[in-house]
Amino acid sequence: MDESKYLYHYTNIETLALILKNRTIRFNSLDRMDDLQEQQTADVKNIGQFCYISSWTDDSTESIPMWNMYASLKKGVRIRLRKNPFKIYENYATDLDKFKSISVTDENNGKPLYSLIPITEIFEKGFYSAQMMSENLLYKVEYTDNQDKLYPRILNDDSESFTLNMGLIGKYKNLHWAFQHEWRYILNIIPLNLNQPVAKSIQDFQFIAKKMRLGSAKQPFPYYDMTISDEAFNEMEITLSPAISLGNRIIVESLIEKYNCVAKLEDSCLLGLI
Template identity: 30%
Template sequence: MDDLEEGETEDLQKLGRYIYISSWTKKYEESLTLWNYAENNGKTDGIRIGMKKNIFKTETINRNVMLHGQYTEIRDLEFNIGILNKMLTSNVSFVPPHATLNEVIYTNDERLLKPFVHQKHSNGFALLTGQLGIYKRHEWREQQEIRYMLRSLPLTVKEMNIDFLNTPEGEKRLLEKIKMREDIRFVDLLLKDDVFEDMEVLCGPRMSEKKKEELYELLLKYAPNAVVATSRLRIRS
């Protein structure tokens, strides 16, 4: 992510590294700031893509599986395609097991930007991770960012067994694993079959004619119905 502060917590280091994000903007008008993110060796030859919401394929799973060595009953639960297989082959759990679309909230409240997430209570403890990935400093507000978020924890279903976790030994072992386990570097999600049907593409203000020709060839193959336009901005090269 562009904001190096993101994902930091006061008590469990960078816990946000277990959240996978696809960043977009709700800002319809062009922005020089956002175009500058697309610079390549000083040339803004990137493109801006507009798509419908909820672009990732999902499937409803309704069966019993052996998950992390534990018999698990899954009933009418929506998964992004491939996520269950990722859980079957890795020490990770996705909760929920599909990406959600969220609007970034801009603030300078340090308690929200770098929260405490480990909370003890009379019956054990809780990890309050629901607000991670939601807040950025006010200085980033021009981005008007919305993002797909896929939340995970580096724990197996068996390790998250509530009877074991609510013991001093279980809590200690869980916190150690969260701090020490490697995150999965990225997660690929399949796009819906119709995602390109009404796509809009805006060519960057410094995009060369050669690059535009390459773009048209790709669109002809993968998104022949895409609406293509060129930036109205004129920037000195």
């Protein structure tokens, strides 16, 4: 087994139930993380709310601190999934026909355009993510005491225009967190209504960017759920927490039987030791 292909996520049984039932992984914004430092930049306020992440670790060895902090010893689980486990959607020009405010041309000659987020959902819900067309959202967290990385300057301004370098956010953490061996999936999501003429969308984007620069813009939603692919879902492995109760074991077994009967269930290697 090549463990480098997999990542691990410590969580509680309630979250496991939602992951199994909905077949999704939740991305939360940086302003909801336990490390309050990482949502901050040196020059733009409140920008961390537009950066959504899901945190995992590449350490296949069970960690007692991770059990305690993110799952608990008695009622938690550790989920193993392949890297980049998300469903890839096929988008066709005909999918956008119902959006009458835009002009649709089939530049792919009937071939699908692939994305991690359905393009129709972006039009329907009024948001935009630059990473939606990528097949790889995964980054290895860099632990550092470099203040320029921990509090990056993301505003590039000249006399005529400005840009916000969102790519500098969410990839660095203080050395104190190095025990996590963290990898994370990152989506930058902003509110933007694309279901309107292009000129109006551009105007709205410029207006939203100015509000983001001033720290007054609001995130489109507090979290975003990404769908797990069938292949990754069927490969799922679940490890029970070291001191799990009989009742909680039964709950996990029942969840697996109902929602993912091919998932592999394992006892903790720390069972009976702590």
